[in-house]
Amino acid sequence: MLKTTSSQIQEILRQHGIELWGISALTRPLTFEYYRRWIEDGAHGEMDYLSLHSPLKENPQALLPQAKTALVVAIKYRPHPEPIKDLPIKGLKIASYAHGADYHYWLKEKLDSIVHQLKQTDPQGTFLCMTDSHPVLERDLAVRAGLGWFGKNTCVIHPEHGSFFLLGEIYTDLELTPSVMPVADHCGTCRRCIDACPTDALVTPNYLDARLCISYWTIEAKGSPPEHLRTKMGAWFFGCDICQQVCPWNEKVIGREFLRNERASQFERDQTLDDIRFILGASNKHLLRVFSGTPLVRAGGRGLKRNAIIVATNLKLTELLPEIRLVGQNSPELQELCDWAVRSLSSDF
Numbered sequence: 001m002l003k004t005t006s007s008q009i010q011e012i013l014r015q016h017g018i019e020l021w022g023i024s025a026l027t028r029p030l031t032f033e034y035y036r037r038w039i040e041d042g043a044h045g046e047m048d049y050l051s052l053h054s055p056l057k058e059n060p061q062a063l064l065p066q067a068k069t070a071l072v073v074a075i076k077y078r079p080h081p082e083p084i085k086d087l088p089i090k091g092l093k094i095a096s097y098a099h100g101a102d103y104h105y106w107l108k109e110k111l112d113s114i115v116h117q118l119k120q121t122d123p124q125g126t127f128l129c130m131t132d133s134h135p136v137l138e139r140d141l142a143v144r145a146g147l148g149w150f151g152k153n154t155c156v157i158h159p160e161h162g163s164f165f166l167l168g169e170i171y172t173d174l175e176l177t178p179s180v181m182p183v184a185d186h187c188g189t190c191r192r193c194i195d196a197c198p199t200d201a202l203v204t205p206n207y208l209d210a211r212l213c214i215s216y217w218t219i220e221a222k223g224s225p226p227e228h229l230r231t232k233m234g235a236w237f238f239g240c241d242i243c244q245q246v247c248p249w250n251e252k253v254i255g256r257e258f259l260r261n262e263r264a265s266q267f268e269r270d271q272t273l274d275d276i277r278f279i280l281g282a283s284n285k286h287l288l289r290v291f292s293g294t295p296l297v298r299a300g301g302r303g304l305k306r307n308a309i310i311v312a313t314n315l316k317l318t319e320l321l322p323e324i325r326l327v328g329q330n331s332p333e334l335q336e337l338c339d340w341a342v343r344s345l346s347s348d349f
Ligand code: SF4
Pocket: 196, 197, 198, 199, 200, 201, 202, 208, 212, 213, 214, 215, 239, 240, 241, 242, 243, 244
């Protein structure tokens, strides 16, 4: 019999620093057909695991047969809750979520600790903790748990907290009562995110073609982006925040001037040169070691070098031509990209 009450859950979450949460029924995701079409279109690029996970996303009980509800938590990442201060790079543009420790570890630990406490009140309860590395359509659950609406930029947007938050889920067999009604869509006629995306990855409202997205090419993809995208990627070294930075619902939370300055921020030439020299000069193994525990390891050593070469080219850092040539000689997978960079930098010179 259910013993855990909503106020007990709230208290346990409060002790874990979580204010934003909700409960969703664990039925077939409302947006599953949309997701299926997105996969069929190939808009997930080389992220084959998304296609393989599809049946488990459609049927949550395939993961936990007795699951009835999902407790969904949201944790803001501006400022980052687990900052890392001694990274060897300081000047490269990195998406906000990656400004600290990898959430797949600390968020999972937090969820495990929450479950530990939930089990004190409901020892018979069954729980399964998940982050986005698991086969779960978490934005669908978050919307159904009342944590926001699906923005045209494909993020979940909360009317008071914007969209800079991470999601975590706990599936359970407890029959918790869905606590809130879904939040109405407040995008209205706005299309700032669509217009601001430098690579036109937001093909239509709520539809992001990963094959055009800077985040995909700097984090997930194994190879190099097609030539026509490279110059549009600007100075982004890892991920991209543009479609969230321009969103009025984030401006409301973080401050219009602050986000505007962040978007227009001048790069520190000397610091950027030092950072890229370090990335291009280090072995792939060393890069994995120094970035261990951060989201940056997801790109791998070669991926970080790929990103650094594109940034160096877009920022016209001709001083780095010798380093780029050397990477091209030593890494056959990056040779074509290095040749492009050398051509571009030499013609700008
Ligand atoms: S993350 Fe950047 S590239 Fe991707 S859709 Fe948003 S603005 Fe476009």
